Amino acid sequence: MSVTRRTMLGAIATSPLWLQPAWAQPNNLKISHQFPGGSVAEGDFRDRLCRMFAADVERRTHGGLKFSIYPGSALSQANAQFPALRKGSLDMALVPLSYAGAELPEVNIGLMPGLVTSYEQGYAWKNAEVGKELTRILADNGIVIVSWIWQAGGVASRSKAIVDPEDVRGLKVRGGSPEMDLILNAAGANVVSGPSDEIYAGMRTGTMDAALTSSTSLISFRLQEVSKSLTTGRGGAYWFMFEPLMMSKTVFDRLSKEQQAAIMAVGADLEGFARKMAQADDAAVAAVYQRAGARVVDLNSATLKKWQDIARDTAWKDYGERNANCANLLALAEKTIT
Template identity: 60%
Template sequence: MALTRRTLVAAGLAAPALIGLGRAAQAATTLKISHQFPGGTIDEGDFRDRMCRKFAAAVKERSKGAIEVQVYPGSSLMKTNAQFSAMRKGALDMSLYPLPYAGGEVPETNIGLMPALVTSYPQAMAWKSAPVGRKLTEILLAKNIVLVSWVWQAGGVASRERPLVRPEDAKGLKVRGGSREMDLMMKAAGAATLSLPSNESYAAMQTGACDAVITSSTSLISFRLEELSKSLTSGRGRSYWFMLEPIMMSKTVFDALPKDQQELIMAVGAELESFGQEGAQADDTRVEQIFGKAGAKVETLDEATLGKWRDIARDSAWKDYAAKSSSCAEMLKLAEAVA
């Protein structure tokens, strides 16, 4: 085709638009969010996976495609225990992660599963705006982690044989507690303990390496522990096992984003907290139905039994945690102040 003045002018007018389009494409950001739980869809499956997918969809829509979040369930992107350290280094963008799994690197995070410290959802959800929540946020920021969305879950006990309800039931059992502090309480009650992520619980129970698994109601369901259990101690109503399992983000990655995208991520995270809490509480009821249907005996804790566990926890786990550092002692004091 012959080049005329008209075609050259047209090409010149089109060039800025094409350059602008290329810049827009380059400006698009892809974030990867990893978690250890079974994958599903935005409408079906483990609520924690669904929460991540809802987060991804909302961020993409409201950023008009400028941010895309890819969800990697089942530790398919990265092994469970490596995720926190990877976020700190900027090697992983985001994770929905059980906070006390980070206790080996940041001891203060073990407050996120301190036995019998948090015993109800209203108490748990009050942390975010309380001094304990502000201090925890500051500690994580100093370790290069941004806390994006707060999620608390109650937990229960799945037992292969005899129930684990009262402290005296623990003697002689091999128990997975979920945190160092939970293990300390169980040891003080006479149990042996083993440390492993919840996604390895089924294999541990199946082989007999573990007699009882304490984990969130959702994990009890998602990891199909009713197939191996004759007893369930439900966390519905009250529990000595409440875990903070938030969506977190690498501060290195967060800081590299424009301010409007940072604000969008934090806004979506906050808005999804109600979905997370509703999902956790719904599973506290559903786990009883699933285990009961499978033939397991279902029991709950009364206030007197919870008080016995609290007494043991205070003399073992709480005492040990507070002795770690002045920072841990302050965290515990602030947490106790949340009624």
């Protein structure tokens, strides 16, 4: 039987997709991250946040946008996520921004030791000059920040607790960013590189003696199983990491204004959840390690200042000399220090 033009037009006119407004037509977007998977209610809060984001955006767009979550580097290796976002081959990812420092040195401001020392200061960046400039730089490089997420961090060690800078001398230590590596080198450590999902294997085999990472990763990657000491960030930290939920600008730009608005609104709404969960993990990590028999210590203001002084003379100086954007971001960030 031949299909007439009238038959085709009739079929299109009665199609459910044809009857939907353009902004409500479904797109299935992929969200990648390197952290352990769970559910909306349980597990690593970064995975939970991605699932909450997906559910809320789907609801607000009446099913026009749908999402698939890929935890545990199932879709993309940790260090490959940022370049994939820039090229538009990956839709969304929740990833430590400093992982992209090799290709875009400006982003290392997101794990600059001693520059951010509280959640209040970190979250204030979003609406401060430094946050607006960082947002502009990322947009110019193909990235949209959807949710601002900050995490304090601590140090897991296979032997002694890492408190003062001299405690790292001679040890193989993972810092998490080139700038963190600079202050570890200055303090006498042998720097080991790698994403957070490789720390467990490194500490188990002895290729790492100690590792700095977020409180949440200290828990989620079960580092208490390979640690004898923990230095927490609950009383103050020189290690604060910016770990946003990001979207490819190529993907974002092809969405309708309504879909874009839904994505940005839900992303902003979830920042309160992220902050609350990160702070809860800062407190919970101590109990997790104590139950495993590890020694748990905290930092005080005098110790924080020692690390900050080293950072100012090494990491801050090196970063500020990279290019004009870096120098400007550093100057704007220093304005937020109280």
